[in-house]
Amino acid sequence: MKLQMEICHDVSSIQSSIPLIVICLSSSRVGVDVSTAIAELPTGPNTAVLIFHHKKPHALPTEPSNALLKEDEFKNIGIIIDVAFFEDMGLYECDMNTRAYKSLISFIEGHGTK
Structure with a gap:
């Protein structure tokens, strides 16, 4: 698979027709943050929203964001992925980031990127 990024x-x-990856920093309420991130974007099944949670491992949310985002504006999004980071650790090793990596790779591969 060849991956090419276009800004x-x-x-x-x-x-x-190609995957759109939206970066969202979770800084207040996840619904408001995602809504702001996708505000003027043409979201659809090819859209992945990566929600970056600025938290230490012990403070990460226990429920995935896609379980919280039930409003109609989020139903058309292809996948919502939670990612953990902290300023002095960057993206660190944890179950959330392992799932995020696997989910993002699967999403991209599943959308015929050549």
Whole structure:
């Protein structure tokens, strides 16, 4: 599989036929944070939202964000993935990040990226 990244500076240049990866920093309430991150984007089944939780391992949320995001605006998103990081640790080793890595790889592979 060959992965190519394209940075879009204009929403109109986003191609709905390829995976769109949206980065979201969870800083307050996850619903508000994700809603803000996807506000003007054409989300759909090819959209992955990576929610970065700035927390130490003991303080990570116990429930996945996709279980909390039940509003209609989130139903069209292909996958919602939780990621853990902390300023002095970066992306650290934990179950959340192991699942995130596997989920993101599976998502990209499942969308025919060549």
